[in-house]
Amino acid sequence: MTAEPRSAMVSLDGVRKSFGSHEVLKDINLSVAPGEVCCIIGPSGSGKSTILRCINRLVRIDGGEVTVDGLRVTDPTVKDVDLRRRVGMVFQQFNLFPHMSALRNVTLAPRKVLGLSAAEAEARALSLLGKVGLAEKAGSYPAQLSGGQQQRVAIARALALEPKVMLFDEATSALDPEITGEVLAVMRELAAEHTTMICVTHEMGFAREVGTHVVFMDGGSIVEEGPPRSVFENPQAERTKAFLSKVL
Amino acid sequence: MNAYLHALPALLGRGLLATVTISVASMLIALVGGFGIGLLRALRNPLVDAAAIAYVEILRGIPLLVLMFFVCFGLPQLGIGIDAAPAAIVALGLWGAANGAEIVRGALVSIPRGQSEAGVALGLGRIAVLRSIVLPQALRRTVAPFMSLFTAIVESSSLAALIGVKEILETVRVDIENDATLWTPLLLTALALYFAINFPVSLASQRLERKLG
Numbered sequence: 001m002t003a004e005p006r007s008a009m010v011s012l013d014g015v016r017k018s019f020g021s022h023e024v025l026k027d028i029n030l031s032v033a034p035g036e037v038c039c040i041i042g043p044s045g046s047g048k049s050t051i052l053r054c055i056n057r058l059v060r061i062d063g064g065e066v067t068v069d070g071l072r073v074t075d076p077t078v079k080d081v082d083l084r085r086r087v088g089m090v091f092q093q094f095n096l097f098p099h100m101s102a103l104r105n106v107t108l109a110p111r112k113v114l115g116l117s118a119a120e121a122e123a124r125a126l127s128l129l130g131k132v133g134l135a136e137k138a139g140s141y142p143a144q145l146s147g148g149q150q151q152r153v154a155i156a157r158a159l160a161l162e163p164k165v166m167l168f169d170e171a172t173s174a175l176d177p178e179i180t181g182e183v184l185a186v187m188r189e190l191a192a193e194h195t196t197m198i199c200v201t202h203e204m205g206f207a208r209e210v211g212t213h214v215v216f217m218d219g220g221s222i223v224e225e226g227p228p229r230s231v232f233e234n235p236q237a238e239r240t241k242a243f244l245s246k247v248l
Numbered sequence: 249m250n251a252y253l254h255a256l257p258a259l260l261g262r263g264l265l266a267t268v269t270i271s272v273a274s275m276l277i278a279l280v281g282g283f284g285i286g287l288l289r290a291l292r293n294p295l296v297d298a299a300a301i302a303y304v305e306i307l308r309g310i311p312l313l314v315l316m317f318f319v320c321f322g323l324p325q326l327g328i329g330i331d332a333a334p335a336a337i338v339a340l341g342l343w344g345a346a347n348g349a350e351i352v353r354g355a356l357v358s359i360p361r362g363q364s365e366a367g368v369a370l371g372l373g374r375i376a377v378l379r380s381i382v383l384p385q386a387l388r389r390t391v392a393p394f395m396s397l398f399t400a401i402v403e404s405s406s407l408a409a410l411i412g413v414k415e416i417l418e419t420v421r422v423d424i425e426n427d428a429t430l431w432t433p434l435l436l437t438a439l440a441l442y443f444a445i446n447f448p449v450s451l452a453s454q455r456l457e458r459k460l461g
């Protein structure tokens with residue numbers, strides 16, 4: 001394994017990705033330091049989800065390099081499982097396993113991937129469900145939970161492998177506005193604990209208050225990035241200004 | 249009435265037994281073969297896929313009766329001797345497995361992509377994703393179509409009459425040819441027998457579906 005010392009937890013260097021003839025990521029460079037909360041904003045179709053999916057190899061990049069905790073995703077000797085243990089992912093549609101209780105959703109990966117015993121995995125899962133405020137829902141099935149509760153279970157599930165970085169792909173976009181708060185609260189708490197996070201989000205309030213770094217994407221490129229204050233209050237690029245005037 | 253009672257033992261004995269044996273054996277082949285082929289396709293190996301697609305398309309594309317004739321009369325000419333009843337089972341079983349494979353494949357692809365993606369993102373391998381996440385959800389969706397397939401197998405087992413297997417229909421036919429007044433009572437009895445075989449299949453499937461739900 002290549003464990004060269006690096007300051008970045010996640011870095012993308014000249015990442016390119018095309019689907020067929022459609023170039024979705026064009027020379028993306030991004031560096032996320034440990035404990036940073038990087039928020040990616042931008043219009044639909046600009047490549048935000050694809051960036052996240054390159055980080056845990058759900059998508060294979062065509063060029064450039066992605067490094068996660070010192071592991072290079074293009075290195076064929078780096079196993080999928082070693083990469084994915086380090087990267088937790090939360091999806092817009094939750095993607096909880098409907099045939100498993102909340103508890104089993106969370107214990108599945110620790111048992112199958114880390115080889116924990118049932119008791120160890122359950123102890124870990126219960127503590128994580130407690131952390132997202134759902135300890136008493138451990139025995140409930142996803143269909144018995146509200147959207148906000150499901151997404152919080154999904155966050156607990158993603159945390160169960162004790163990842164080095166958490167990816168959130170529009171974690172609140174499928175939720176009714178009045179219940180996005182409970183999910184955002186959990187994300188804020190993670191940020192307060194210095195969890196390294198990369199969040200694709202339409203929640204500009206969250207990006208502004210919780211983000212340590214904001215990236216604006218459009219058309220497969222990073223148009224502008226910087227501390228939230230500068231991107232939101234003093235955007236330089238015309239496209240950033242146009243986007244922000246629409247969403248703020 | 250006397251003639252009817254006289255015909256009954258053969259129908260309820262040998263005839264019913266032959267139909268049930270052929271049907272149940274074919275169902276088992278359809279179930280095991282269908283899951284075998286359907287799950288192999290989930291591995292997405294191009295070679296395995298091509299073989300499976302060829303098998304499924306060929307077997308679903310030819311009339312079942314032609315297949316039965318081929319197994320019963322064609323194979324012996326190729327040096328593979330086979331009796332009529334086993335030939336019926338082989339033909340129905342192979343046909344059932346092709347249809348079963350499509351049922352299993354259809355159920356697997358009906359599970360939203362986000363499910364397997366979530367498993368993959370959690371570090372699970374392809375087999376673990378299939379076994380722990382996709383298959384348990386797909387299983388329930390195979391019950392109703394398999395039950396339809398089983399019913400079709402029971403009904404199609406009557407084709408075995410045409411290769412000389414003394415199952416329900418063939419038993420009835422022989423008696424009717426001897427005494428035309430038996431037409432209605434014997435055929436009604438045969439219908440009742442087919443229903444008596446199919447009804448428990450339907451009940452079991454409903455119970456299974458509830459259990460897996």
Ligand SMILES: Nc1ncnc2c1ncn2[C@@H]1O[C@H](COP(=O)(O)OP(=O)(O)O)[C@@H](O)[C@H]1O
Nearest residue numbers: 019022024042043044045046047048049050051
């Ligand atoms: N698997 C795929 N196959 C083909 N095109 C894709 C695929 N995934 C994403 N795309 C395309 O790539 C572009 C960027 O998608 P995405 O990263 O999902 O954007 P965003 O998350 O910013 O809305 C879109 O035009 C989308 O249609």
Ligand SMILES: [Mg+2]
Nearest residue numbers: 048049050170
């Ligand atoms: Mg997206």
